[in-house]
Amino acid sequence: MTDYSPSLLNVSNEHRQSAIEIARGRLIFAVLLFCAAFLIMVARTMELGLSAPAPRMIARKQVVVPAIEMSRADILDRNGEILATNLETSSLYVDASAIKDPAEAARRLVTVLPTLSQADVEEKLASNRKFIWLKRKLTPRQKWAVNALGEPAFHFQREEERIYPQGRLAAHAIGYVDVDGKGLGGVEHFFNARLNDDDLKTSALKLSLDIRVQYALADELEAAMRAYKALGAAGLVMDVNSGEVLGLVSLPDYDPNNVRGIGDTEKFNRVTQGVYELGSTFKTFTFAAALDDGLVSLEDGYDASKPLRVARFTIRDDHPKNRFLTLPEIFTYSSNIGTAQMALDLGADRQQEFLSELGLLQASNIELTEVGAPLYPSTWRKSSIMTISYGHGIAVSPLQLATGISAMVNGGRLLPATLAADAGGRHDGKQVISSATSRKIRQLLRLAVSKGTGGRANAIGYRVGGKTGTAEKPIAGGYDRKALISSFVGVYPMDDPKYVVFALLDEPKGTKETHGFAAGGWVAAPVVRNVILRTAPLLGVSPKEENKELYQRVSLMIEK
């Protein structure tokens, strides 16, 4: 046994050694494998660290800038000027339970927010409640000042505020919102759903208004209103070839940034909501209807030698000539007698149909909810025919009138008035009169300014045409001879009409400069002239020498 044992030991030793060798070999193999794997990883790490990152990988991992989220879309004018925008503000509230010394904290807070009452704030701070509003909508500077107090119990809540940087300018067109940002007036109300639409919040609403034109109009109307002590004023500038409203002014106005305590008089939109008997400006429509039907030609005339009697009315002329007048004379001297006779020839049905075609018997469908419906007699009697022919007995809004006048001068296409900016291009409205009649109306309007009652609207170089309108205000049982609605509707340049400018003054009083007159030709026409002089260069209408031949033949028919 002992003989074998060493050999056995040997064998087992040898066997064990070879087994260990094998194990070691395997271990080394594993270690090498690991080493190789690590080396690969090291190489890859270094490659990643040293090489420039592949451009497509950057593209895949886009940097996300959090978008500005406002709860209401902006409103811009046609040139991109901001009319209404939402800004972030902070409202201050307090966790009163965390206040140690209410009296001291209140004293320090009032030093930075002087509009707060110290006693009131102290009471709130001492109330021990977890959440009390102290002041809503702080300016960034006030917020900074409150933060600088270092009082940990004061907190801010993010809120939004609707800002109208242009103030009272264009207030009636833009409108206003309530505290919760809900539109209550103007386009803010009309487009409320669109402005609050989640998908359209980032794209601003563009209006047709031009803030520069708007200001020129507002400034001139304000000056006239002050000079003639008028109760109110209305004005409108409109593109005759697209129906876009560039300026819309109603006075007195209000500041949409602060509508608290504003009365209905200020909120009333005289351009779209107010309906007025606009007087002689309506003669344009009577003339257009008669000329378009071929009922009369410019060479015809009517006898205006004595006042007309119909029912209980007597129709007189404001500028009586007491003779037979040609058509151009009736228009330029604004003869009621001549126009009334022409309307009688036209007939009730045709007159009504024509006015309806021009949209003067239906409320305008501009993008505002403050739209007034026109007033006119339900039964169209003979007296109605005659008075309506020169703008009495029918009340329409200035916007409707301007829309109608645009159709008269732009070649006869009726384009509905709009406050939304459009992309441009040709507008094909409904043809209401022939382009030949439109040309005649242009001649008549130009002569009414160069020779007739609208002389004070003649902005030299801009070939203004237009018609005055003076109407007495209706009172119970008749008309108030002293209270006038004086207006003027002007169009320029008359050889290729581009813009219609309308101005209206409510109960103007004559002054020394107007020799006591308060008629449209005296008080409203200069407003239109000044607006044209101020805005024509902005709107790209260049002044030039007038082509006198355009009006030569018609003007020969006018005797002094």
Added chain:
Amino acid sequence: MRKYVTALAAITAVASGVAVLQLKAAVQSELDDVKALAQQIHEDQEAIRVIEAEWAYLTTPRILQERSIQFLALMPPRAKQIVSDPSLVPFRPKGLEVEPDPGVLLPVSHEKKENLKVKKDKDTKKKGHNL
């Protein structure tokens, strides 16, 4: 030998671990920078909104008119002062005459200098040839 291999493996493992950690930290800090930048851009955009509103307020036509009356002696232009054809303006400098050359769109002064350079180049080339 085996000891060395083991030590080498250990060192390599530790070194590569450290390298990976460092890389991760670097990426993390870059990412933080990007986020901070995005936030900064967002805040700037909000500030721009405020500034735009303020600009609109400060340049509203009413204020511009007040400032103009206060500081400038400007009047609204009269029809006579507006000229549609600029050639009617008297004593208007005509600018330098340039020979019509559709290929060259540079002002006259530039053109002359370039011509000079080309001449010099030609001179040096000629000299080179002579040498």
